Amino acid sequence: MLMLSVSKLVKTYPGGVRALNGLDLTVDTPQVVTVIGSSGAGKSTLIRCINRLVEPTSGRIVLNDLDVTALSRRGLRRARRRMGMIFQEYNLVERLTVMENTLSGRLGYVNFWQAYRRKYSPPDIARAFELLHRVGLDGYEYTRADALSGGQRQRVGIARALMQQPDLLLVDEPTASLDPKTARQIMRLLCKLAHENGTPALINIHDVGLAQEFADRIVGLADGVNAFDGTADELTPEVLNAIYGEEDWSKTINRPTADSNKKMQRDGLERESAAG
Amino acid sequence: MTAQQWRPPRFIESPFARFALTSVVVGYLVVSLTPGLVPLVSLEIDWGRTGEGLSRAADMFARMVPPDFSRLELLYKGLRESVQMALAASFFGMLLAIPLGLMSARNLVPLPVYLLGRSLLGVTRTFHEVIIAIFFVKIFGFGPLAGVLTLIVASMSFIGKMLAEDIENMPPGQLEAIKATGASFPKLLVYAVQPQMLPRYLGVSIYRLDANIRHSTVVGIVGAGGIGQVLAASFSRYDYDFSLAILLTIVTLVFVGEFFSNWVRGRLR
Structure with a gap:
């Protein structure tokens, strides 16, 4: 049974900026949770605290009965293997090939010499090929990451994260560096794979429309605390005012009926598979 | 409508500052070349001796030609020593530079290690090769050992x-991503740092090989072996024609080294 539980999470950066202010969050089903909020609301800090790329000041983070906040360095490395991370700037190792980048998701499981010689097990390599197929990058295994387009790089980023066979996906602004069409394709792919694998995903996102379109659940952060937690339909102008401050939201909120929304996503997937 | 006026911006806007700067330049020229005019500033130039020097130079250059290549064995020994020194110094310098570079990259190591690394870099870079060579000659005696050690320290x-600067300028995201997979520090080095650093590291090392060939001719002058030592000896014996032969050999050697280094670095890109 999956369970991510964040309680009373506080992060104060050196210099006094308080990014998180006692945040509580529980994810206990394999769902796509989008996290919205203005810049500086603590979205990135939240995600980075969960795998402790940023050290929380106080509070507790528990993943599947494992207290992440209390782990030793070695224990932390083991915990990180269970959390796949996807970044805004893709963060691939530029001079390595697509395959090497994908296989880096197994770095927590191989020893130093295997990592140095890139000697991964045949099942790992087979799985990497399978993932590259699923993200639509067949035949790219020898291409260097710096030769890819933004959308392609993010697909490698997704494959790398899934290569870890994670219990949880931590996704930081996956579409902010992409054009609107590619952004939709990437979000669709990400959510599809998360659902297929039964992996819950925590996705930071700026674009409220995208958040509504793809999320099972939306969490709104304001001033480092949880200001909203609900479904896309519950995201009213009043809620957005509470999260972002006063603004005219009438053009932002799209409220398709549940049926048409599902249909749009289905159509999109068909288009995608036809194209790929 | 009258045409609007525009004049190009001046490097120094204030006329007073412009005048002051010109005065300082002209003033220094006059004061420095007039012996005894202002202590500390005026150079102690004996114009008489400068004149004598010029005629001695003409005499020396006259005795240099034609170059004397008859002592081939001595020339060859110096040349071989210099090349050996440069090769060994580059190789061991390259190896030792890796731990030193990693220690000096703030984004990889904790503060105490970083400070140690930077201090080592600081101390070794403060002193010119010639000064380090004097130390090693005093410790290990005349000859190429002192020269090799000097150049190893300098190359390292x-x-x-x-290497440290390059690592610090790495985009942090790649390190973060590999760290987030649960990779340990050594794996982070071989998977994220090494692939990004390798081409530049090799380029800098090859450049250093070419620099070491040039520097190996200098450290010889203080007795640390190589063709520089042969050159210093020839000057002190007034064998100017042999000196010219050595100088021409050095020119050829440095030229070949530079050509090789440029060729390799061109292929690395």
Whole structure:
């Protein structure tokens, strides 16, 4: 049974900026949770605290009965293997090939010499090929990451994260560096794979429309605390005012009926598979 | 409508500052070349001796031609020593630069290690090769051992500094991503740092090989072996024609080294 539980999470950066202010969050089903909020609301800090790329000041983070906040360095490395991370700037190792980048998701499981010689097990390599197929990058295994387009790089980023066979996906602004069409394709792919694998995903996102379109659940952060937690339909102008401050939201909120929304996503997937 | 006026911006806007700067330049020229005019500033130039020097130079150059290549064996021994020194110094300098460079990269190591690394870099880079060579000659005696050690130290700190700067300028995201997979520090080094650093590291090292060939001719002058030592000896014996032969050999050697280094670095890109 999956369970991510964040309680009373506080992060104060050196210099006094308080990014998180006692945040509580529980994810206990394999769902796509989008996290919205203005810049500086603590979205990135939240995600980075969960795998402790940023050290929380106080509070507790528990993943599947494992207290992440209390782990030793070695224990932390083991915990990180269970959390796949996807970044805004893709963060691939530029001079390595697509395959090497994908296989880096197994770095927590191989020893130093295997990592140095890139000697991964045949099942790992087979799985990497399978993932590259699923993200639509067949035949790219020898291409260097710096030769890819933004959308392609993010697909490698997704494959790398899934290569870890994670219990949880931590996704930081996956579409902010992409054009609107590619952004939709990437979000669709990400959510599809998360659902297929039964992996819950925590996705930071700026674009409220995208958040509504793809999320099972939306969490709104304001001033480092949880200001909203609900479904896309519950995201009213009043809620957005509470999260972002006063603004005219009438053009932002799209409220398709549940049926048409599902249909749009289905159509999109068909288009995608036809194209790929 | 009258045409609007525009004049190009001046490097120094204030006329007073412009005048002051010109006065300082002209003033220094006059004061420095007039012996005894202002203590500390005026150079102690004996114009008489300068004149004598010019005629002695003409005499020396006259005795240099034609170059004397008859002592081939001595020339060859110096040349071989210099090349050996440069090769060994580059190789061991390259190896030692890796730990030093990693220690000096703030984004990889904790503060105490970083401070140690930077201090080592600082100390070794403060002193010119010739000064380090004097130390090693005093410790290990005349000959190429002192020269090799000098150039190893210099190469290590040169390549190490470059490596450290490159690592610190790495985009942090790649390190973060590999760390987030649960990779340990050594794996982070071989998977994220090494692939990004390798081409530049090799380029800098090859450049250093070419620099070491040039520097190996200098450290010889203080007795640390190589063709420089042969050159210093020939000057002190007034064998100017032999000196010219050595100088021409050095020119050829340096030219070949530079050509090789450029060729390799061109292929690395």
